[in-house]
Amino acid sequence: MTDAIICAPLGVEARAIRQGLRGSADPPRVRRTGYGTRRAADQAGELKADSFGQLAVMGVGAGLTADLSPGDLVVATEAGVATCPSAPLLAGELRRAGLTVRTGRVTTVDHLVRRAERATLAADGSLLADMESAPLAAAAGDRPVAVIRAISDTPVHPVAGIVSGGLAALRSLRAAAPAVERWAAACGPRQVLLAGPRSFCAGVERAIEIVERALELQGKPVYVRKQIVHNTRVVGDLEGRGAVFVDELDQVPDGATVVFSAHGVSPMVRAEASQRGLAVIDATCPLVSKVHAEARRFAADGYTVALIGHEGHEEVEGTLGEAPDSMVLVQTPQDVAKLRPRDGDRVAYLMQTTLSVDEAAEVSGALRDRFPAVRTPGSDDICYATTNRQAAVRAVAAESGLVLVAGSANSSNSVRLVEACERNGTPAHLIDSAEDIQLSWLTGVSTIGLTAGASAPPAVVEEIISALSGLGPLSVSERVTTTESIRFGLPKEVRQ
Numbered sequence: 168m169t170d171a172i173i174c175a176p177l178g179v180e181a182r183a184i185r186q187g188l189r190g191s192a193d194p195p196r197v198r199r200t201g202y203g204t205r206r207a208a209d210q211a212g213e214l215k216a217d218s219f220g221q222l223a224v225m226g227v228g229a230g231l232t233a234d235l236s237p238g239d240l241v242v243a244t245e246a247g248v249a250t251c252p253s254a255p256l257l258a259g260e261l262r263r264a265g266l267t268v269r270t271g272r273v274t275t276v277d278h279l280v281r282r283a284e285r286a287t288l289a290a291d292g293s294l295l296a297d298m299e300s301a302p303l304a305a306a307a308g309d310r311p312v313a314v315i316r317a318i319s320d321t322p323v324h325p326v327a328g329i330v331s332g333g334l335a336a337l338r339s340l341r342a343a344a345p346a347v348e349r350w351a352a353a354c355g356p357r358q359v360l361l362a363g364p365r366s367f368c369a370g371v372e373r374a375i376e377i378v379e380r381a382l383e384l385q386g387k388p389v390y391v392r393k394q395i396v397h398n399t400r401v402v403g404d405l406e407g408r409g410a411v412f413v414d415e416l417d418q419v420p421d422g423a424t425v426v427f428s429a430h431g432v433s434p435m436v437r438a439e440a441s442q443r444g445l446a447v448i449d450a451t452c453p454l455v456s457k458v459h460a461e462a463r464r465f466a467a468d469g470y471t472v473a474l475i476g477h478e479g480h481e482e483v484e485g486t487l488g489e490a491p492d493s494m495v496l497v498q499t500p501q502d503v504a505k506l507r508p509r510d511g512d513r514v515a516y517l518m519q520t521t522l523s524v525d526e527a528a529e530v531s532g533a534l535r536d537r538f539p540a541v542r543t544p545g546s547d548d549i550c551y552a553t554t555n556r557q558a559a560v561r562a563v564a565a566e567s568g569l570v571l572v573a574g575s576a577n578s579s580n581s582v583r584l585v586e587a588c589e590r591n592g593t594p595a596h597l598i599d600s601a602e603d604i605q606l607s608w609l610t611g612v613s614t615i616g617l618t619a620g621a622s623a624p625p626a627v628v629e630e631i632i633s634a635l636s637g638l639g640p641l642s643v644s645e646r647v648t649t650t651e652s653i654r655f656g657l658p659k660e661v662r663q
């Protein structure tokens with residue numbers, strides 16, 4: 168049963184929220200708390216004596232920055248002394264419902280704010296001013312709290328337009344109410360089990376450092392062919408610092424410096440860069456380069472080389488390019504059955520570095536069955552980081568009702584972590600940030616496994632933990648299956 172309270176200062180606000188909750192089997196209580204700071208303080212006193220599990224404050228408010236529009240929602244990260252760590256979860260839920268949402272500080276004042284005061288409050292870091300949220304939110308004490316305010320007026324649409332702005336704000340409150348109900352349903356005590364190891368591997372750290380050092384040494388822009396690693400956060404951060412990501416070399420100006428990504432490139436790309444006179448800094452992971460070298464060696468010895476991997480992945484394209492006439496991609500045991508090598512006694516196989524260990528074993532097993540003399544790489548192609556992260560996530564998945572994997576959709580090793588959980592019967596979701604977590608995933612789940620792909624920054628994991636801590640008491644522990652100490656040296660171009 169929901170034991171949440173939604174506080175709404177005005178009758179019209181309470182009505183809009185109740186309309187939004189129509190159809191709910193067990194809606195939260197909506198309590199009209201009255202207009203202004205004095206009534207809010209009185210109600211806060213009464214709320215302290217009330218028994219509720221979580222508290223949300225909803226209403227309209229004054230936008231403080233010119234980029235806000237009437238009807239936009241502000242989800243508070245803080246309101247007075249109350250902090251709202253789950254704001255990213257609620258903001259994500261509201262955005263998926265089609266609403267325009269900002270997260271930030273909500274400030275409570277005891278009067279209507281005018282133009283000059285809006286600027287002062289905005290300069291102080293606030294997004295919205297109201298006259299009730301801070302005392303009401305403080306009444307939550309240690310319990311989960313959320314503050315959602317819809318903008319009725321802004322510096323550009325001031326109080327004169329408040330009727331139309333107010334209607335837009337009430338519509339947004341109504342539309343937001345179901346998400347607030349889902350937030351309340353997701354609240355509760357839980358534990359997070361962190362998989363160890365997780366997040367950045369040595370190849371990703373090296374690739375990012377190469378771009379950072381190139382920016383330091385050469386100034387911006389530094390061109391990077393393809394995403395340096397498959398993570399939107401990393402790419403966005405480097406873009407902000409002056410890196411320019413391009414799909415192909417013809418987008419790089421003559422004479423410029425270009426960094427090759429961690430996934431490697433084919434010899435054709437290297438040749439094109441050389442013909443163009445581009446200065447190349449190679450951030451290919453040394454473990455990918457090792458697979459390229461194996462491909463060249465097997466092909467030179469007259470072998471047909473089956474590359475176990477995923478079609479279209481940049482690493483696979485680069486590796487296939489090493490010996491296009493001798494190599495063939497195999498993704499499934501069925502592909503193995505269709506293989507037509509020049510000589511069945513001279514077949515070798517290699518693997519993409521970020522495959523699922525289990526899935527790759529099926530395909531390599533099929534190759535060994537069909538070609539008993541098949542040659543294999545000297546050491547595993549699936550890299551240490553991929554193997555370790557899969558073992559670690561399996562360990563936490565066994566104890567969890569749900570696993571969250573931080574990583575981008577195009578990150579092969581992150582997707583494989585989701586699959587490893589699902590193969591073991593634990594639901595898992597890939598998320599780029601805390602905002603991607605759907606609150607319905609969390610309802611009724613008391614233990615969440617948490618990991619990050621090799622290209623996902625550790626900061627994302629911290630943000631996810633922080634957001635979950637806003638839903639109730641959270642204990643965090645780690646299950647370490649192995650420790651890593653591998654580091655790769657930097658190329659000479661960025662060594663000082």
Ligand code: SF4
Nearest residue numbers: 368370371452520550
């Ligand atoms: S996942 Fe493995 S192959 Fe890829 S960059 Fe990291 S260490 Fe290198």
